[in-house]
Each structure stands twice: as structure tokens, then as C-alpha cells.
Amino acid sequence: MSRIEGLFARENPAFIGFTVAGDPGIEASFGVATTMIDAGVDLLEIAVPYSDPVADGPVIERAHARALRAGTTPDDVFALVRRVREYAPALPLVLFTYYNIVYRRGADRFFAEAAAAGADGVLVVDLPSEESGEVAPYAARHGIDRIALIAPTTSPERQHAILREASGFVYLISLEGVTGERDRLPSGIVGLVGAVREKTDLPLAVGFGISRQEHVRTVTATGANGVIVGSALVRLIEEHSSDETGMHEALATAITALRDGLTPRS
């Protein structure tokens, strides 16, 4: 059983944290990851910083920019994954990337290095199913799950096509828009989880806009297998970038509070 399968085989829904590798600095990024793990994330998504992250809102976009300013390269990201893997041997790790990083390196090499570093899955945010044939053989060859995205705008036919290729888990986008904290989650998420649940046995994790305990509660009450929190955590890194101790405390406090919103499956 893979680490991702093992996680979602558990009874309770998973809390998935997101961080941009190299934010706020290359070394500091390892500290951020370990703090998030110690505070209780069940799966860590590590983003490869990219110059033009069009799927991301301003908070995560600035994190990409900070990481690049710090000089973070894909080599540094793989090195970070390797260290995190040593720190938390059982924790599922997913790389989140834009396609040009993969294309430029060569998909075979990218997936080989991801596997060697200890990543379990890769999510290429701007590679819809129409184009995903470009990476599919390499993900399979190196035993990496290809995390698929389904949006509220995805038609039922596309959902089928996407689910045929997905592995690991399915990332359901809660809203029409880019990443970022929102006051309220759109009500449509209940219907989306239900509709996709009917089509697949893969675990469903919901992301985009989730930033409060009540959001976590709402999402897990839909029967989703996990929630993904990005911008709300990345914002804490930004706010405490000159105070590392404060940053770690803030991350740990936020993760503990958000985790408390996880609704156990009855």
C-alpha cells in the first residue's frame, strides 16, 4: 500500500497542508515543513516555485516570488523533499508544480528525481487531461501518483475522462477562481463532492479558499476525505517572515485550530 493509500484508508479525514519550497528561504523552508508536520498535517503539498503561477492568488503568488528571490531551484526543491522524507518517513508528500518546470527538465527526469527524493504524487496544475499524456508514462514508470484536479466548471463528461487517469486522490477545487482565503465557501461544494463520489472510489480532497475551522467542518461534513489549506498558512509565513519563532508558533497554532474542524466520519 502506498503512503497516500495508507493515509486515506484511515477512518478520519486528512488535513493537507501546502507550502512553497524556498519560502521564506531555502533553509527556513525545511523548518516550515517540519513545524507543519509536527503540528499535525497528514499530507504535505510542496510547491515548486514558478515565475508565473496563474492558478494562484496573490498570497501564494508572492510566496513563489519570495522563493525565487531566495534563489530556489528545482534541485533545491528535490533536496528539500529528500530531507522531509528522512524527517517523516511515513508522511505522504505531493509535489505541486506548473508544467514548464517539468517540460524544461524533461518529464522522465522530473518524475525520476521526484521519486528518488521520496515524493509520492505530483500535481501539475496547468496540465489538463487533454495534455496529460505528455507526463502519464513517466509518472507510471517511476511509481508516482498523478493527482488530478476537478473544478466546479468541469462537465460530467470531463469528470469521467479525468477520473479514468487519476491516481492517489482527486483534488476538488471548491470554487471558480484562484487560490486564496475566502470568508465563505460556495454552497456548490456539497453537490460537487456528491457528484464526483458517485463516479470514483478514489479519495476526494477539497482545496481553494479553505481558511477557517468552520470551512474544514463544512467540507468534511460533505463526506470529503480531506481538506487542503494553502493561502491561510502561506499568509502566516509572510506575516512573520522577520520572526522565525513567531512564524513557527503561528503555523502550529493555526494547524491545530483548523484540524479541530475535521469531522470524523460516522
Added chain:
Amino acid sequence: MKAGRYGVYGGQYVPETLMSALIDLEETYGRVREDPEFSRRLDWYLHEYAGRETPLTYCENLSRDLGCRIYLKREDLLHGGAHKLNNTLGQALMAKFMGKRRLIAETGAGQHGVATAIAGAALDLPVEVYMGEVDTRRQALNVFRMELLGARVVPVASGTRTLKDAINAAMRDWVANLRETHYLLGSCVGPHPFPRIVRDFQSVIGEEARRQVLEREGRLPDTVVACVGGGSNAIGIFYPFVGDDVALVGVEAGGDGLDTPRHGASLCGGSVGVFQGALSYLLQDGDGQALETHSVAAGLDHPSVGPEHAMLKDSGRVRYEAVTDAEALHAFRYLSRTEGIIPALESAHAVAYALRAADDLDKDGVLVINLSGRGDKDVADVASLHGGVA
């Protein structure tokens, strides 16, 4: 060739949220192209409102000076002062047919923003235009023009604060509002079907130029030259000549020179990569990060180029060259003084290359330069660069 591909280039590299809008757009575009009512209304706007057809001006002074027969395709005389309106009228009308209630756009030099604002006003659709903060300063006149036309200009302060970041911001807006909003992309870039839509709407330039030059010269030109940023004016004039025995030359922004990092010549100095939704040539580092670009012409200051140009480069059908800022500024003055026509700094790149190319033509050789826009917007900028007119 696979739909949406130009050779290996093109494609749809976008977040899943956008796919439904692209599928919808492709379907609508297929439908409106067959709809006589759409064609009738677009023809009306192009001819009665925008001022088509634009002249093909024989330049007597330039021809005498350079020793061959030189024509300018006068897109500078189109309403709004640039070729951009061909595409914005077409797409705005399409948005109407799709039932969209709002237009968004991005702009570098401001010309596409102005053209979108014009089309929005003419077709009664509200317009928001994203523009890099740097560009809002260097193209202040166009910002005022857009606002006068009723558009809202949104300055973008992220990244390099130029066109590339304005496109990112517009894409984010579109992701969030795609049910009521049409993203009126300004060049033949981005995910399928945008490169094809923009090329088709701009092909009117080449169709007219081809007919006009045949009428005037009784034969096709030897060479057609156009500037290339994203590449919409160039693909518009090239496309109807692709099957002909005519040399086609695209001129990119050489900035401080291709041997420096300060240029915007993605075809001459870049490598293949995926950027803003399409596989094409891109100015990028070894890890795939887009590089900062530079051009004296804001409209050419962009790290990538339309995928059809990438294919035309690889096949050798079009030759791509770069001219420097200094050459473009020289051409800006030269055309102004020689013919009384002030070109846009973007178009001045094509003029600058023509000064070189004319050496290879004899006195009967025919050269067509696509004068993609007029230079009024650049006058203050050029004056401030050189401390005055001289």
C-alpha cells in the same frame, strides 16, 4: 495536425477551471464563423466604423532613398490607431453572440486596451483592462484614452509589472468570472483557440494587402516585413501570403542586443517552453522560469510569442530577425521625417529591418512593411529618452 496545434506548438496548458470556458469558446467560434448574421455585422463594424480597408501607401521618398519599391500597409490609419481593432471588434461581437456581459483584457503598450475599450463602448459591453504598473507610467496617454472610453484600467504591481504580469492577472480574473466574462486576448498567444481566433480576425490585413499589391504592381511583393511581439499583426499580414513565393520576415525586439539579457526576442533568442497556456518559444532560464524582458516598445516587451510563429520559424517559411532599440528609434525618426508618418515604436522595428532588407532588393523589388500602429502614444516617451525632438 491536431486541433489547436501548429506543428508541435500550441495546445491548452491551463488550470482545469478554465477548460470549460475554452471548450465553450471553441464551440462558439466554430458556430459564429458559419453564421451570416455574424459576418454581416462584423463587416459593418470593420468597414463603416473602423475604417477598413486601410490603404497600401506607396512611399515615394522612402523608395527613392532606399532604392526599391516600398509600400506601407497602413494599420496606423485604422480607428484607434493600430491593427488591434480588427481583433477586438471580432471578439467583442463574438462575446455578444455568446451572451457574455463583460470584457476583460490586458495591454502592454496600451493599444490593445484602447482597442478593447473602443469595441466595448461600440458594442455596449463594460471593459476592464489589466496593465503592468510600469506600462501605465510609460503609456499614460493610452491609460487616459481607455478611461475616456469608459474602461477601467487596473494597474498590476506583481512580478515584472509589465505585459506578462498583466496577462497573468487577466487570466486570474477570467478563472474567477468566466460565466459572464469574455477574456479578449490581444495577441495570437495563449491556449487554443485564441491563437487561431486572433489570426483569423487579423488576416484581413494580409488579404487586403495581397489584393492591393496585385492591383498596384501586377504581381506579389518580394518581401513582407512585420514586427513581432506576441505576433498578431505579423500573423495577420503573413497568413494570406504563406502559400506564395514571397519572403516573410518577422522582426523582434532586440532591445540592447541579443548578446545581452535585455531584449524581447523569444524566437531569435529563446527556447521552447510552455507559457501562459501554450507551447512556443520562450525567454526562460535553465529551470523554466520566464525571464525579464526589455524593449523600448512596450508592446514587444514580452517573453513569449504565438505558437504559429514558432512553427513558421522551425519550418523556415518565415525568417525572424531582431533589431535593437537604437535601430528602432532611428527608424522612428527616419520614417517621420522622410514620409511624414510617425510609426508606433513597435512598427518602427519593422521599418528598421526594412532599412537593412532594402539593400538586397533592386530598384524594381517590392517591399511591403506592415505599419501596425501610429506613434502618437510614443512621442512623449521618445522625447523624454532623448531630451527633446532632435
